[in-house]
Amino acid sequence: MxxxxxxxxxxxxxxxxxxxxxxxxxxxxxxxxxxxxxxxxxxDERLDRCSALFHPKSTxxxxxxxxxxxxxxxxxxxxxxxxxxxxxxxxxxxxxxxxxxxxxxxxxxxxxxxIDPLRDVATFETEFILGDMTVLEARIEKIHKQIGRPNDEPLKKELPVLEKCLALLQAEKPLRNEALSPEELQILKTYQLLSIxxxxxxxxxxxxxxxxxxxxxxxxxxxxxxxxxxxxxxxxxxxxxxxxxxxxxxxxxxxxxxxxxxxxxxxxxxxxxxLGLQSFLTVGEDECRAWTIRAGMTAQEAAGVIHTDFIKNFIRAEVVHYDDFIAAGGSFAKAKEAGHWRLEGKGYIVKDGDILNIRHS
Ligand SMILES: Nc1nc2c(ncn2[C@@H]2O[C@H](COP(=O)(O)OP(=O)(O)OP(=O)(O)O)[C@@H](O)[C@H]2O)c(=O)[nH]1
Ligand SMILES: [Mg+2]
Missing domain, CATH: 3.40.50.300 (P-loop containing nucleotide triphosphate hydrolases)
Structure with a gap:
C-alpha cells in the first residue's frame, strides 16, 4: 500500500x-x-495489548x-x-x-x-481533471478509428465507459467520487487516471x-x-x-x-x-503481528497475505475476535468455553480485529 x-x-x-x-x-x-x-x-492498540499478554520475541x-x-x-x-x-x-x-x-x-x-484552502484544493482538482480528459479524449479518438475493423468487440465495450467518464470530467466531477462497477474500473485501470x-x-x-x-x-x-x-x-x-x-x-x-x-x-x-482496509491479528509467543487486508477478504485470501503458499494449502482458520479474546481475560481456553472460538472455512469473511490461526497442510 x-x-x-x-x-x-x-x-x-x-x-x-x-x-x-x-x-x-x-x-x-x-x-x-x-x-x-x-x-x-x-x-494498533489491539496489537500492543496482545503483545503485552504474550511477551513475544517480536511484535x-x-x-x-x-x-x-x-x-x-x-x-x-x-x-x-x-x-x-x-x-x-x-x-x-x-x-x-x-x-x-x-x-x-x-x-x-x-x-x-x-491562505485559501478551497482554492488550493481546486487547483489540484482542475489539474487532475484536465490531465485525465486529455488521456481519455486521445483514447476515444483512437477507438473511433478502429471500430469497424475485425475483433473490435472489446473496443465497443470500452468506448461507452470512457465516454461516460469523459462526460463526468467535463462536468468537473473527479472520478473517485463516482460509484463505478468492477468492470468499469478494470477498463479504466490501464489509463492510470489521476482523479480516480x-x-x-x-x-x-x-x-x-x-x-x-x-x-x-x-x-x-x-x-x-x-x-x-x-x-x-x-x-x-x-x-x-x-x-x-x-x-x-x-x-x-x-x-x-x-x-x-x-x-x-x-x-x-x-x-x-x-481504501476500505482493515486489520487482522496473529498472536503467539514467537510473534504478535497485525496484517492489513481489504474489507470483504475471505479467510483464504487473508491467509495468502501471511504466506502465498497458505492459499493452496489452506485447511481451516481458527478465529476468535479480539474483543471476545480480551473479554475472556486474554485466554483462548476461556474464549472457547464461552463459545467464541470458531473453526471457519475458506469462504469466511474476515472481520476487522479477528485473531486468526491458519491451519494449513
Ligand atoms: N508556522 C508553521 N510553519 C510550518 C508548519 N508546517 C510546516 N511549516 C513550515 O513551512 C515550511 C514548508 O514546510 P515543508 O514541510 O517543507 O513543506 P513542503 O510542502 O514539503 O514544501 P516543498 O517541498 O518546498 O514544496 C517549512 O519552513 C516549515 O517549517 C506549521 O504547522 N506551522
Ligand atoms: Mg518538501
Whole structure:
C-alpha cells in the first residue's frame, strides 16, 4: 500500500512525511525534485495489548508506505506548474494525501500569495481533471478509428465507459467520487487516471488555529467530501515535535496542547476508511503481528497475505475476535468455553480485529 503525499509548494508535505515515517530530512532538501520514500508503522492498540499478554520475541505492526512526492514547480508567473515528473510519480500511488495549508508563516509565503484552502484544493482538482480528459479524449479518438475493423468487440465495450467518464470530467466531477462497477474500473485501470485515486485532503494547521479546526474541516468537507474524498486536519509543526517523543511523553504533550489524536493516527484511520482496509491479528509467543487486508477478504485470501503458499494449502482458520479474546481475560481456553472460538472455512469473511490461526497442510 503506497500513499503519495502531494500539495502545493510550502504546504507542509515534508513536515507531515517526517512526522508519519519518523525520518529526518535535511531542511536544505526542501523543494528539491526527488521524491522521498518512507515506511510508517500502523498504530494498533489491539496489537500492543496482545503483545503485552504474550511477551513475544517480536511484535510486528502493519506498515504503509508514504512517498513525499516532489516536482511541483513555481512558474515564472508565480503559478504552480504540474510537471510531467510529478504527474507520473503520482500515477503509481494507491491513494493520495493532499496537504493543504492553513497555517500562516511569513517566512515561507504561500505560492499564490494568500491562505485559501478551497482554492488550493481546486487547483489540484482542475489539474487532475484536465490531465485525465486529455488521456481519455486521445483514447476515444483512437477507438473511433478502429471500430469497424475485425475483433473490435472489446473496443465497443470500452468506448461507452470512457465516454461516460469523459462526460463526468467535463462536468468537473473527479472520478473517485463516482460509484463505478468492477468492470468499469478494470477498463479504466490501464489509463492510470489521476482523479480516480482516493484522496484525503489533509489540512495543515498551526496550533493557534485549533479553535477553528472543526469549522475549517467542515467547510471543506461540505464542498469536497464524497465517495473517494475525505477531509482531516493535523498540526504540522507540533505533530512533528510530538512524533519524536516516546509514548508517555507524547501523551503528556498531547494533553498539554489539547490534541486528541496524533497526525499518524488520523492519517492511518482516514486512509483505511478511504481504501476500505482493515486489520487482522496473529498472536503467539514467537510473534504478535497485525496484517492489513481489504474489507470483504475471505479467510483464504487473508491467509495468502501471511504466506502465498497458505492459499493452496489452506485447511481451516481458527478465529476468535479480539474483543471476545480480551473479554475472556486474554485466554483462548476461556474464549472457547464461552463459545467464541470458531473453526471457519475458506469462504469466511474476515472481520476487522479477528485473531486468526491458519491451519494449513
Ligand atoms: N508556522 C508553521 N510553519 C510550518 C508548519 N508546517 C510546516 N511549516 C513550515 O513551512 C515550511 C514548508 O514546510 P515543508 O514541510 O517543507 O513543506 P513542503 O510542502 O514539503 O514544501 P516543498 O517541498 O518546498 O514544496 C517549512 O519552513 C516549515 O517549517 C506549521 O504547522 N506551522
Ligand atoms: Mg518538501
Amino acid at each position: 503506497q500513499l503519495g503525499i502531494v500539495g502545493l509548494p510550502f504546504s507542509g508535505k515534508t513536515t507531515l512525511f517526517q512526522t508519519v515515517t519518523k525520518t529526518h530530512l535535511d531542511p536544505a532538501a526542501s523543494g528539491k525534485t526527488d521524491a522521498h520514500l518512507g515506511i510508517a508503522k500502523v498504530p 510486528v505492526n502493519a506498515t504503509i508506505e508514504f512517498v513525499d512526492v516532489a516536482g511541483l514547480k513555481k512558474g515564472a508567473s508565480g503559478t504552480t506548474q504540474f510537471t510531467t515528473s510529478f504527474l507520473s510519480a503520482v500515477k503509481t500511488n494507491d491513494a493520495l494525501i493532499q496537504v493543504v495549508r492553513l497555517f500562516a508563516n511569513d517566512a515561507v509565503p504561500h505560492p499564490d500569495g494568500s 485515486k482516493p484522496m484525503l485532503i489533509a489540512l495543515s494547521l498551526d496550533e493557534s488555529q485549533q479553535p477553528v479546526m472543526e469549522e475549517e474541516v467542515g467547510r471543506i468537507a461540505a464542498a469536497k467530501a464524497g465517495l473517494g474524498t475525505r477531509v482531516a486536519a493535523f498540526f504540522g509543526k507540533i505533530d512533528m515535535e510530538m512524533s519524536e517523543l516516546s509514548g508517555d511523553d507524547a501523551r503528556v504533550f498531547m494533553a498539554e496542547y489539547g490534541i486528541l489524536e496524533s497526525a499518524l493516527d488520523t492519517l492511518i484511520r482516514e486512509a483505511y476508511a478511504l
